[in-house]
Amino acid sequence: MAATDVALTAKQILSEPGAPVVVFDHVQLAFDEKVVLKDVSFTVLKGHTKIILGASGSGKSTSLKIITGLLRADAGVVWVNGQRVDELTEAQMMPVRADLGLIFQEGALFDSLTVRENVGYKLYEESDLSIAQVDRRVEEVLGFIGLLDKMDEMPSALSGGQRRRVAIARAMAFKPSIMLYDEATTGLDPITAITVNDEMIKLRDLEGVSSIIVTHQLRDAFYVATHMAVRDAAGQVRIAAATAQKEREAEFIMLRDGLIVFEGDAHDLRRSTDPYIRDFLS
């Protein structure tokens, strides 16, 4: 079979609902003497949500960095959208990253750029779109997250919650099919955290984006897993309780000492009798 046929077949497989978009296969990583990931394997399916729980230093954020190629695993295989990323160079990773939206723990907004320039950064700098096209997309995305009026502000003038939402807008501006959230709600008050969670849910359910959510905020993790976004007949979007099927599409994994100690949905997690998980949930 010709290489183009193989590529086409891979593309077709990946476009099917439930296709494996991220695969972690026996991944290991250590920094000097400190082992961060001992042997971690999981799969993220297209349109699904994978919520990675664990205490600080358990390797949650490290997993996201390995997926985006910001860190390289010592052993194991990592597939993203059908590409084996663990053996790609930095330059080869760039096209893979074009389909990954990563939201950093503190937002990591460029503090010398305005909200508009932050959100449109990739499109202004790394695409062939005209300025007018990029401006339109930026306005569309900022409208989606409800921060259109903050377009010309500097990041320092925004609240913590607004900064996280701008970070989400920046990551979604170039329409990636996979979003990676690194502690997107940590440090936010409950009301603001819910607005950020709602954005994640809307992206997943209205835009068909697959998500990996790293958090130790259980309330937010369960909120995202047990809610869904629906558009009513008038075109209004509202957040409602998820159906049983939708709930099953949000899978939890819990990391402890570099290993996965739990894998299952919200229902399984609540019913777990493992003492560590019970402690974590309490």
Added chain:
Amino acid sequence: MGAFERWAKQATLEIQEYVSLVCAAATGVFTRPFYYHDVVEQFDLIGWGSLTVVLLTGFFTGAALASQSGFTLDQFGARPVVGRLVSASMVKELGPVLAGLMLVGRVGSGIAAELGSMTVTDQINALRALGTDPVRKLVVPRVLAGFLMAPVLTVVSDFVGIVGGWIVSRFQLEVASGLYWSSVTRALYMGDVWMGIIKPFVLGFVIVTVACHVGLRTTGGTQGVGKATTVAVVAGSVAVIAVDFFVTQLLMNILY
């Protein structure tokens, strides 16, 4: 592992990372993507932005040099050749070194602090995640600006230094202007001029690459940024003096 072994490993790693950064920056100059807007911005910040400090240090150094050497030359009845001493010292040595040290203080510290804070706040990783190579976007424009603007600033520094020397010679040492300026030009050979122009290219390159290297390897939050800024200034200043010595030796063998 012994302390020396740890230190040796760390030093080797630093050198390897520095060389790798320099190679990546050199590749970035000649290949795409090339961020023209950032290059222009850095020329403005590094070149135009450093002009005042270079003008002031150059002027006062030239003036002090004339004042000091005037009285020393008096002992030999050689006060009229003060211009020769000022121009040779400024063009061959003081101009490049002082402009270099001023660039370390103003530009090197700024680059280390800026890139350092971008590193510790994950902005560098955010750039990579958004498909931008931080070396091309941040390092290449700064290296180009440092490499090309350091000689321009040095020439400016040399000139105002000689002017400063002239003011002191004319009004304090009472050396006639014509005598001072003819002495200035008579002292300079083409080899001196080449030395005064080639050295700042090397110094500008070293100052900026050291600062970028230190900034991009910052760890440890805001405290780390402060530490990186100090390291960039100390390492940059020592590098300016040391590189100046070695380049001088090399150029003396080639040019004279």
